[in-house]
Amino acid sequence: MQTSSTVRPPFPLTVWLARGRHTGPDPLDTVRRTLRRLKDAGTIDDFLEPAEAEAEDAREQVFEARWRVPEGVTVRARLTVVAEAETGPEWVLAAEADRPWDQGWPSPATVFWPDTPDAEWDHDVPTGLRLRDVNRLPEDDKAMRRLFRDAVRGSWNIHVVVHEAMTPDARGRKPLAQLFPESLRHRVVEHRAAPQQLRAVNWALKEVGVQVPRGGAVVLPAAPGASRHGGDEFAVRSVFLDGSQPSDLVEVLTRFTAAQRPLPEGAGDAVTALREQWRLLSLEEELARERALVAMYAEALDAMTQSRDLYREAAERAHEALTAYRETAAALPVPEQPSSPAATSPFQQLTRTLERLKGARTKDAP
Template identity: 50%
Template sequence: MAKNSIPSTTAPVTAWLGRGRHLGPEAERDVRRNLIALKAARVVDDFLDLDPVEAARSTDLFPRDESADPGPSARRVFEARWRVAEDVTVRAQLTTYEPESRRAERGGTPWVLAAEAEQAWEADWPSPATMFWPDSDQIAWDHERPGVRLRTANHLPKDDGELRRLLRDCAQQSWFIHVVVHEAMTPDALGRRPVTSFLPPSLKHRVVEHRATPDQALTADFAMKRELGVGLPRGGAVILPPTPQAPDYDAERFTVRDVFLDGTEPTELLAKIMEFASMPRQLPADAERVLTRLRQGWHLLTPDEELVHARAMVTQYAKALEAMTASCNLYQEAAEAALAALAEANGGDHPPRAAAPTTAREDVSPIKSLTKTLNVFRRPNR
């Protein structure tokens, strides 16, 4: 199992990370079908469907970082490779897990996803989530936690205790950007459209939108100030601070005073979200392990990569063979030196030979055998 003491590092600009829960009965089937369809449509270049044991097995002579192991509760590991901006390759790995407990089964199948491009990630590139999961509201793969989804507007709990607990979890345990929007008045069908639907493709599945109803203005504002130190303007929105809080985060900077929920594009709020997403952010330890697994536990190689890998393996085996040969030579030299010293200890005579093997019927105790051996090497008294 991976260690929990991995130091926190800044998220690389080349990476896209996400996680969630699939509430349907056949999570792996949904991924598999989507990958097959996208490969047939030439959206993805290739993909692999791996058993966790196979994914954890190293093909290298020397062991990899144990963070590359998907873990004992992993169910399947999927890898996919595609290109964006014509010639920029993206490699991505999605792992599904068993629920933590019987009680947690109602929360669906947990999954984690890491993708990395050959250059800095662009917001208008396709979302890695929709390379593995069907981009359909009929498949409930996008639950950040039970009752909180990525592709919809999630209303805050009415209970004050549940509201504070949700805010703490969103700030401390989430890989996502959380935005809280207050509805100044009950919106119509157009106003109920999630603000996140206006975001560029790669940001849509990195942002969770929460809605406070008109009568929750004071309750939500008080709870957010108490738990997170940020306020919620009436009819406005705020982007929740990350944990640990980034030095560049300023509550006023990421607060919008007026958000009109009439179906039009909220340009000011979208700009704030994109600015927040571009800030350096510390990777949680579990997210860092997922990224390490992508980099060190990658299997879907191109023909050129396979050739480079084979050459590297030949070099590694040659070095290992050379080290083993040198070690054998050292052992041989040590044995010869020991025999020479033994002969000198016996007055220049030939080294004592091992006693003839006893018959199977002879009952020789370990103590007697040890005594005989010591007597052979004992210097005679003269």
């Protein structure tokens, strides 16, 4: 497997991230109706749909929402829906709290999307698999290897491989995500391996550096090129598929989300947009922003005033120096200029010529 040499920033512990594809109709209308319903019910404090770009071919639509979780912690979330004609619209959701994220808090996904079985928003982008369902591994070994490679390379979600020690009953065939804490339910893609697939699964997993125990589960690495799991650090020896809560698996997933790991490719832009382009402000935040603007303008005005004063002082000093130079130059004696010989008139030239001729005749007389 090729690995990237680019060092990505670490995953902030205050941030919840997800990315998916919507395969149903009218995703924007679905988001609007969900937000309006939650606002009317008091579940969220407020939401905002910033004005669409003026261009008719605008491909992105942004939604913002703010709500509070237990202990009065404020959560801000930004959903971006990107139009995609062939495979369906893709969406990116970034949420951030005022303190490290608690997996027991409500899932930000259900603030924007309906949490109903028939909702078609929960498809993982690189693999196409669903987040809230059991995804059976393919029988073909190469297809299985390719699936794991795609999951590690391009997914923002957490991929976990679960091996069935024996064929489960109806309760065990249900998605384990239903038993996870709320904020984990919509970040985990569950791959399910049949009892006879254990050897093929572990052969395919060698490429990503992990192995799944018989009847257990393992979390795939966060990204290629990142530090891979050491041994069974994020593996579970036994997962009981009997409808009971998989406590060991939940503990491993929670520890995985809190571990130091790089942000997925492109996720840094989503976090930056959430922090720097946020527009849904509360009254207190509006006042704080206005105060900050007033302080910034006051500093700028003070800097301009200081610059003006410095410029005026420099101009005055330059004028004083020029005046002193002129006074000094006026007090110095003017040097005498060498006189040029007077011009000789034609009459004087004629007189001199006659005198020379007269002298010459006197010398020649006997």
